[in-house]
Amino acid sequence: MGSAGMFFQHLMNGLTLGGIYALIALGYTMVYGILKFINFAHGDILMVGAYIGLFVFDLLRGSSPLGPWWIAAFFIAMLVSMVCCAFLGMLIERVAYKPLRKGSRLAPLLSAIGVSFILSNGAAWLFGTHSRKLEYPFDNSPISIGSVVITPHQIMVLVVAVVMMVLLKLFVGKSKMGKAMRATSLDGETAKLMGINSDMIISLTFGIGSALAACGGMLIALDYKVYATMGTMIGLKAFVAAVVGGIGNITGAMLGGFLLGLLETFGVAVFGIPQGFKDTIAFAVLIIILLVKPEGLLGKVEKEKV
């Protein structure tokens, strides 16, 4: 394979991984934009989403043979999982974060860590510690285009990720709800005075973020397995992606996600970083970004007042 072919191959792999990071990073960034706090439990919502998706998909496809029905079942499962996770996200917000909104900044973060622990260990308790396989809803044999090999799964990930991002971008940018969301993010108190129901907007933000996480969870579960702690590492990396792009900025989260995916793929494949240190790349990137440009690539510098 020529070096150009190799390059496109890694590019494709990196973009796929990045697409998933970006989807999950959106949840972090939206919540941070409005509440200024990191929803530590986001990665575990992703895990719950993957489990729900897995169960619904297995239930729907039953023993039917591989075919178009599987693809339909997969997307129905995805939809169900997204809706369930949206409600889960709203529930968590109501129970564990809302009472702490007026307290110190440390309180919701600690509470979120607690929720994350409850979710991941609760899942390990209910579903066992073994990992499960989410079957591909289609024949996942690679297709070669020129010298580049692409799996249908990669195409689906990219398509779903891009569609979700475009929808979100349209929703936040064009709809009335999105406008209210932006207003709340800009200045919650003033938005309230203008008649925006900020509690509802916050709930909505959690709902949308969690739904996107569930979607990302199902996409990643196809390539990796479904297990109780699957969300921890991927959640952390997605958070890194959100910070790299500039936390609170939706376009930034997408950019950061793709960038991180590419960096990880190229870091291992081209720069020869040992596979064992793959996870370290993300954290090293995070620390460098925080040192050089703490507000992220597209973030705005915030002046803090006493």
Place this chain on the structure above:
Amino acid sequence: MLNFFLLILIYTCIYAFMSLGQNLITGYTGMLSLCAAGFFAIGSYTTAILMTKFAWSWWSTVPVAILLSALLGVLIGLPTLRLKGDYLAIATLGFAEIVRNVINNWDALTNGPMGIQRIPMISFFGLKVSPYSKYGFLLLEVVLLAICWFLLERLVKSRMGRALEAIREDEIAAASVGVNVTKYKVVSFAIGAGVSGIAGCLQAGFVLSVSPGSYVFMVSIMVLCTVVLGGMGNFLAVMLGAFIIQFISYLPQLIGLSSVIPAQAKQIIFGLILVIMMIYRPQGILGRKKRDNSRAQAFYDQANGDTRNAGRKDIGLEESGAKCEEEGRV
């Protein structure tokens, strides 16, 4: 049964060291660090490597372990200084993961995932402190813990301690009254890290083997839980918290139900503790809300009556601290 209780006490002491360190960093300086496992690992591996490969005595490895952990603390502190609460938490978490990653992959030094076995026992003037006779080990721990506690109590009552609390309450306000925020944050991180490192030495001396599996994120969460449960900013309280947390985690074995209660139950309980404590009692079991208020009030009265005697800076700090606590901040 008694043996088991001693075991709980031994682990309480090990975690108490980490909680003391975490309390200095989080409780006093207000920086949320999730790196306890990292410092713990550095301490353990320093002791393990020096004792097995270089035949050092346990006592001489302790200062090295403290220094190395403190160095990691500075390394983390310096780049992450500009970060506020939540960013700092993730960055420190990242550091702890990097430490574990390195331990897991640096086979030549750390023996990779296998870990290091057959660490010699601690000896004290020719007397072996065997982990099997638990009383001796516990005594050693309690003595070290008492020294550590005393020094830390002195530290937080000093000028530095007041500076740390000022930083916790309001960084910008602290800086504007002349507190060198950068310096104190790094020093706080380094000391906290060093103290946590001692826990690692003790762990290595007690279990007599180390492996990367003992230094997972869960450890950092347990330490954080300990501090939150006991009460942030109170050393005695966090040690009490360490005991409660250890008691909860060993309770199934203690009452002989470990086969019925799944292993996840205790971690779910820790999660619940964090959430419930934050909502209903953010200051922990032994909160320090009242005492601080009255002290600040005394300062205030004194200042109003006689402005010559009271140091102006101190009044300002105590007052702002009291105000924040009245608003129910942690």
